[in-house]
Amino acid sequence: MADLFDSDPAPGEASDTAAGPRPLADRLRPQSLAEVIGQRQVIGPDAPLTVMLASGALSSLIFWGPPGTGKTTMARLLAHETDLHFVQISAIFSGVADLKKVFEAARQRRRMGQGTLLFVDEIHRFNKAQQDGFLPHMEDGTILLVGATTENPSFELNAALLSRAQVMVLERLSLEDLELLAQRAETALDRKLPLDTEAREALLGMADGDGRAFLNLVEQVAAWKVDKPLDPEQLAKRLMRRAAKYDKSGDEHYNLISALHKSVRGSDPDAALYWFCRMLEGGEDPRYLARRITRMSVEDIGLADPQAQTICLDAWQVYERLGSPEGEQALANAVIYLALAPKSNSTEMAYLAARAEARKTGSVMPPKHILNAPTKFMAGQGYGADYAYDHDAEDGFSGQNYFPEGMKRPDYYQPVERGFERDLKKRLEYFARLRAKRAGNPGT
Structure with missing residues (x-):
């Protein structure tokens, strides 16, 4: 029985549409892992996938x-090189009923001595229950799962599923990789x-590291008669x-705001401005950036x-x-100023320590x-005594204790020797000396 979820033929097999026009990206699809351009960190010599296949x-x-x-x-080539039957589904178009059919077909194949490599595109779109449904079939060997996701697996995939699979991080193709693809x-x-x-x-730059998009561009350009x-x-x-790839609710959003924040913290105005503009070009809401920039000034x-x-609030x-665009330029002013x-972070550290206490x-x-004593009874209890x-005190400083009785005086705020905090540190040390003086001689 033909598998309803089989897609393109494996390398070397004929396609049903072989007689018709085929996109360049399809014609140049590698026939072995050795032909794959890029991803040396995964399939290069001594790389994880290479070692797995060799062993x-x-x-x-x-x-x-x-x-x-x-x-x-790469998933298709893995199936070809390990003699596994390749089945491809997409989490966007597949539901529980579809998965049941896939698992049943894989069980039948297994009884006949044929393993199944199940490739699940956009696997992060399956909910928790659907992801859990893969586990027993992975554990008993019915399927070898290869999932593909553009989202961070740590956030989007169940811990149980991740514990049974190895995550391979694929990177955007470099300009050198794209040039090889062009050749x-x-x-x-x-x-x-x-x-x-x-x-x-x-x-090469227009492709933004996307090999498939690049080949589509190449096919267009090659057809021009000039x-x-x-x-x-x-x-x-x-x-x-x-x-440019940018998802305002996904990894790129958090990656770029992290880059902006750390560039500001690292006192690099050029880098900070670059990441700020990258987010704007990606369609980020400037109000979100205004909030985050203000937060940086506080933290x-x-x-x-x-x-x-x-300056940030202004x-x-x-x-x-x-x-x-003028308002965005004002935000750029703030970014440069902050950098x-x-x-x-003395205030933040002091605040966290005080909250913990x-x-x-x-x-x-x-x-x-x-404490105030608005009644005679409270005055009789020693309130305000x-x-x-x-x-009225010398130097406008009494040196009294304002912490609960019996509590050891803490030292939360420790200003740094930078900027205005140099002056604050001097004031802090000045009051500490006066406090010690008052404690030693209450009458002064």
Whole structure:
């Protein structure tokens, strides 16, 4: 019985559509893992997948990487090189009933001595119950699972599934990889691309590391009939640049905001501005960036430059009033200012330490001398007794204890020797000396 979920034939097999036109990407599909361009960290000499195949101990896998990096091709080649029957499904179009049919067909094949490599595209789109459904069939050897995902498996896949599979991280194709792909395409087409050197480099950049998208571009360009090689400007008129991969709720969103935040913390205004613009080009909401930039001023600069928060809030307000593009330039001003501002997380550390102490001490009362006594009864209980009014004290500082009775005085806030906190540190040390003096001689 024909398998309803079989897709393209394995390498070397005839296709039902062989007589019809085939896209260049399909014609150049590698026939062995050795022909795959890129991904040396996975299939190069002594790489994990190479070692597995050499030892004859291929385990279930999760291919994690951006589009066009060879996930489907490598899964198909693995089946071919291990003599496993290849079955491909997509989590977008498959449900529980479909999975049951796949597992039953795999069981029948297994009884006949044929193993099954089940390739699941977009595996992260299956819910928890559906992902759990793979487990018994993986454990008893009915299927060898190869999943493909563009999302971080740590967040999108069940721990139980991940514990039974190895994650292989695939990377965007480098410019060098894409150039090799272009040369292979020119050989298959038996003609050179009608581009000068600079235009050829521009074409490589347009693909954004996506091999499949690049071959589609190459196929378009190769079909052009021109008198002489095109330059970058002429190429740009004929082709639209491929949009950079950016998902405002996915990995790229978190990767880029992390890069922006760490560039600011690392005092690199050029890098910070680059990641800020990458997010804008990807369609990020400038209001989200305004919030995150303001957060950076609180977390990483704090009192080393108190003006930083004001500049961020002002830039945010400018954006709300002007919109794009002037408002985005105001946010860029804030990004550059933050990157060059002195850095300190002293306030954050002090805040976290104080919160931890507050949770630990519970509902312990303040010392009575700093409590108000609005009634005679409360005054009789010692509320407000012996309170020292600081404005009446020498240097405007009484040195009294404001912590709960019996609690050892903590040292939460420890300013750094940078920016405005240098002055705050001097003030802190000054009050510490006065406090010690008052404690030694209460009358002074």
